[in-house]
Amino acid sequence: MHKLCARQLAKARRADGEVDLAVLADLVSATYDEADLDRQRTDRAISQMIEEVERLHARLRDAFDVVPEGLALLDENDRFVMWNKRYAELFPDLGGQLRVGLAYVDALRVVLASGTYTDAIGREEEWLRERLDRHAEASSSEEQRLQSGRWLRIEECRTSDGGSVGIRVDITELKQREASFRLLYENNPVPMFVYDAETLKIVSVNDMAVAHYGYSREQFLALTILDIRPEADWEATLEAVATTLDDRRMSRLWRHRKANGDLIDVDIYARPLRQEGRRTVLVAVIDVTERKKATEELQRTREFLDTIIENIPVTLFVKEPIEQRYILLNRAGEQLFGRPREHVLGKTVYDLFAGEAAEFAVAQEAEILRGDRRQIIGHEVMDTPHSGRRLLSINRMAIVDAHGQPQYLLGVAEDITERKQAEEKITFLAHHDALTGLPNRVAFMQHLAEHLEESETSQAPFSVLSVDLDRFKSANDLYGHPIGDLLLREVALRLEKTAVGAYVARIGGDEFMLLCPDAQQPAASETLGKCLQAAMVEEFELDGHRLHSGMSIGIAVYPMDGRDCKTLLANADAALYRSKAEGRDTVRFFEPEMDRHLRDRRTLQNDLATALQRGELSLHYQPQARIDGEIFGFEALLRWSHPMRGAVPPSVFVPLAEESSLIIEISEWVLTEACRAAVTWDRPLTIAVNLSAVQFQRGDLPNLVQRVLLETGLPPGRLELEITESVLVGDFLRVIGLLRRIKAMGVKIAMDDFGTGYSSLSYLQAFPFDKIKIDRSFIASIGCNEQANAIIRAVIGLCHCLDIPVIAEGVETDAQRDFLSHENCNEIQGFLIGRPLPIMSYTSMTEGTVQVAWAEHALEPAAPEAAGLIAPIARTAFRRW
DSSP states (O other): OHHHHHHHHHHHBOTTSOBOHHHHHHHHHHHHHHHHHHHHHHHHHHHHHHHHHHHHHHHHHHHHHHSSSEEEEEOTTSBEEEEOHHHHHHOGGGGGGOOTTOBHHHHHHHHHHTTOBGGGTTOHHHHHHHHHHHHTSSEEEEEEEBTTSOEEEEEEEEOTTSOEEEEEEEOHHHHHHHHHHHHHHHTOSSOEEEEETTTOBEEEEOHHHHHHHOOOHHHHHTOBTTTTSOGGGHHHHHHHHHHHHTTOOEEEEEEEEOTTSOEEEEEEEEEEEEETTEEEEEEEEEEOHHHHHHHHHHHHHHHHHHHHHHHOSSEEEEEOTTTOOEEEEOHHHHHHHTSOGGGTTTOOHHHHOOTHHHHHHHHHHHHHHTTSOSEEEEEEEEEETTTEEEEEEEEEEEEEOTTSOEEEEEEEEEEOHHHHHHHHHHHHHHSBOTTTOSBOHHHHHHHHHHHHHHHHHHOOOEEEEEEEETTHHHHHHHHOHHHHHHHHHHHHHHHHHHSTTSEEEEEETTEEEEEEOOSSTTHHHHHHHHHHHHHTTSOEEETTEEEOOOEEEEEEEETTTOSSHHHHHHHHHHHHHHHHHTTSSOEEEOOHHHHHHHHHHHHHHHHHHHHTTTTOEEEEEEEEEETTSBEEEEEEEEEEEETTTEEEOHHHHHHHHHHTTHHHHHHHHHHHHHHHHHHTOSSOOEEEEEOOHHHHHSSOHHHHHHHHHHHHOOOGGGEEEEEOHHHHSSSHHHHHHHHHHHHHTTOEEEEEEETSSSOHHHHHHHSOOSEEEEOHHHHHTTTTOHHHHHHHHHHHHHHHHTTOOEEEEOOOSHHHHHHHHHTTOOEEESTTTOOOBOGGGGHHHHHSOOBOOOOOOOOOOOOOOOTTOOOOSSOOTTTTO
């Protein structure tokens, strides 16, 4: 203003410096006129603004009223500024009291007084304080249940000027839907849970899920959806979550883990939800574990049945009942028909087979389908393209429905061509020997019984010949079983060719039986026996080998030597036994004296069976020494003191033990007793024990040796097991394997009676023996037989070259010892050192170092054979026992 007056004075001042009042008055008047114009313009603008504000206020009021939720605007003093119609409708108790400037707290008190808020009844002041505290917050949200049963969601937010905006939303229908959903969710018989889409944390779970999974509700709500799945499924789970959030229903088979760790198979139905502003997923779980198991079991059963049908070794086919066309054929059927099933299915039997075979099949199937018979089993002949004519056993049957109507025609066809041939062969083999084709023992006994029955009526004599090849075992061992089999076939041919009219049978091994029906007895039998022997004189030429074989024959004549099968056979065997004992290759008729010897032998064998239990068996020990006289070990030798017969030689009772398999039990006892005795010696001397070939054929010898060593505590290095070359004959590889197992324990293996067998050098090459024993027969010939001297030198030299210790057995004189010393034989055994005696006789040797003082030893005569006993049949590895 001062500047305006200064400008006007400046304009009214004249040149002389005086103010021209008229000019000044004009200037002031013009200024007032311009100000009046500005005022008028301002009034018009204010009027326009008021109109615009009123118009905007009206629009705002209209907008408030249009909003379906209740809205209220409060100033900084919490007084009502504005509200819409919906707000007034929600609180009808306010009535005319709802006005601009009404305090919010007063409005609350009016509503409280009317009992609108059911949660506040009885605690009005407390409820009011809580409500005002929430109202004072920057923003708040809560739900309130009204007395009318409706629900409001109250949302409030403070404005920047300190006022607030309040929204009241009627959520009654939402609450009703939520209650319905919760009722359906909580009580649903299907396990259900809800998880947070962001954190994957389970936020809700129904009762059935708690019961089904085994978690408590608290445990469940501490898990994520990954925690109930195997780790291998996590990646797929995360991908599935993303798919579900795209608002697409997700259903697939999963694996879930229960609280006890069990995995279950579940079918998942998932739906995305929005819950309190969060993205969640509702999951319904259908446990299909049992259903899956049942399905898999059904599938396995189907596959199993398909596999069985496909691989059953007989033809299986199925036809439909109308035109009898094939609808199923298995693999065996393809092979039988000689064509793939594609060329069979859909065809009839006329398309595949022609002639009588097709007509016969159709007739049988028609009979079944008519119901005359439900099943027909029969044999049919079929010509096949690949195997010629085949004999089939076909079982046809109708598969009917509940009304008895045929649904399928099932057929099972088995090719029994080979079976029939086998049955015929079995029938033949049941009465014939497979190797020679001769009748066997069964057939011979049947024939003998029939002939005996006829002879009882006719009183015509006949004879039974028991035949045994001489030295067959030696030939078998020397040339092997294939040559032995060839020999038996050739012998059978010669017997049949020579014994015309006689019934010839092979009983077993190298034993044959003949029934001579000629009534001119005993002359006819004697003649036949000589003819049989004559037939064996000619050499056998077998696979490049030429060999001789004699024949021992025993004869029993009906009726003087027996009137029944058992007696005749026993007496023929007794005569054979005498024939072999008297030098072999002889013919002997039965004599009563033979029966006495046979009974005596059987009695002795029976006594041997109980000798071990009665304490009649014992061990004697013979010392072994180095050539300088130092004792280094003993050999354990078995003795039998019979209560009636006295001392029975091992050459007599050991063969009996081997024949009856008693040798297994006796040998185990010998090994155990020898090791148990050796453990008690002060000196660590070796103990040598003989083994029988039978032990390698039966039982588990390595385990026996190991068990005895463990039980007795004897160090394996102190045990030496002696075998003869006869042990290695037969299943050579198996015996070598057993010896290697025993040797691996640290036990020594020695070859006894070296030089008396057939293949000694090959055996030395095949197995690393720890010692070789020169047979006593060579030692006894020292100084008497230069050939024996040469053999001994050769054996000792061979063993030195192979770095194998050698011991000479049967050394009885100083001359023999001197010869062996000169030939560098390291060790000796025999009467010169000591006889086989009980171990207490050698206490001085087992307790301290003993050096034998060489001197002439008086030789005692060998023990005589037991009175009344037959001579030994064959030399065995146990002859010194």
